[in-house]
Amino acid sequence: MTNTAETRANAPEWSVSELSFALRRTVEDAYGHVRVRGEISGYRGPxxxxxxxxxxxDEGARLDAIIWKGTFARLKLRPEEGLEVVAIGKLTTYPGKSGYQIVIESLEFAGAGAIMAMLEERKRRLAAEGLFDPARKTLLPFLPKVIGVITSPTGAVIRDILHRLSDRFPRQVLVWPVRVQGDTSAAEVAAAIRGFNALPQGGPIPRPDVLIVARGGGSLEDLLGFSDEAVVRAAAESGIPLVSAVGHETDVTLIDFAADVRAPTPTAAAEMVVPVRADLIAAVDGLGGRLAAAPIRLLERRRGDFRALARHLPSADTLLAVPRQRLDGAGERLPRALRGNAVAHRVQFQAARARLSPSALRMRLERLAERADGLGRRLQTGLGGLVQRRGECFAALATRLSTAHATNLRAHQVQMARARERLAVLDQRAGRAVAGELRARRRRLEAVDQLLRALSYRGVLARGFALVRDAQGHAVRTAGAVAAGARLELEFADGRVGVVAGGAPAKPTPGAAAPVAPARGPEKPSQPTLFDT
Incomplete structure (x- = not known):
């Protein structure tokens, strides 16, 4: 027991902070710079x-990681959820959690398999957004006037494209220089695509009719910038048809899926956007020759058809034989028909002349005159009857009107008489009410006057009392309130008398009457009393 106690007493005593920082120094000294391979988990952005x-x-362990703000801005490879990377940094501890972590200084892909896994996951996510939908893609123009090329201005790619365009069909080419490899490659390519799309129609810089994004072959890491999400979105949003020509035929990047057309090589992209001029001229010449020969061949074919049809037509004599015979027969029948027609018209004319003799007309006029006289007499008789009926109607209306007027006048007279009677009754009632109200007011006034007389101090003075006032005219209620030599005023029932107080005030004897009006409570100078005038 003694040895155990001595051992405990000799062991150094640590505080929690001291032990935590000692462990931190040990870990940092032992693992100052490490490379750790693992899969990123729990990343939700900065x-x-x-x-x-x-x-x-990995399969058996988990290590917390942190990237400071300044280091994060300089990273070439940004962390993504599920990406397998090699993290380069130093190990340290976090005393607040009693845990250890790695402070990352740079990130690298953990081989080609990690890059492919990252690209597959990104491709799946962008495809779910519809960026690779074939319905979004547009056809390339047959013969563009201006071609925009996004590539490095110093590489062999731009020379191959220009050479192929000059061989096939020379066109105006606008080159937007970008880096096709490195940290800024993706941002520059995306900015170039959006820059070409932002050019206005008819501006000082012509707007391209088609775009080519081109780069030569390279490793998977070299072509990674063309699989960046910003580049894919810019290609999908492009309003100008876009051709992707990145790498060789076996190289695949995500821009190939978002572009309208994928070319296996930059040279093939140049062949896709323009036709061969010589072939086009030959085709146009061939079509022009066919167009010139077609009318001649058509005319010859129509002439042969016309001759074949003409051989089947009958002759003019054959066609006119029957109509000629019909005309001859009609010519023979025409004189007889004319004579018969004239005879028939003559008979009709004679019948009409018999009906239109002067005596027949005279008789018809007489009948019409008699009819007109009869109508005139009927009209006169009808007018007289109508005037008589209208007069009777007006007389009846006048009688009804006078009767109604008299009836209305009598009704108004009766109503006025009733109103006059009612007014007289109301006048009598008003007189009685006013007289009664005056009597009631007079009685109340007399009662108030009697009450005022009963309460007035003058009734007391009439019984032989006097009212004493000081020089200021205030009522004096006690003898103690009067000083020797003070000027007083005595008011009696028939007048007032001025006096001067002399000697000490006499003590009142029991049972003796007071020489002045009895006191009515404490004096209140601020309130008027019955004794004030």
């Missing part, structure tokens, strides 16, 4: 402070 927090994991 924190509001700008730092990034996540974990690296």
């Amino acid at each position: 924190h509001s402070s700008g730092h990034a927090y996540f974990s690296l994991k």
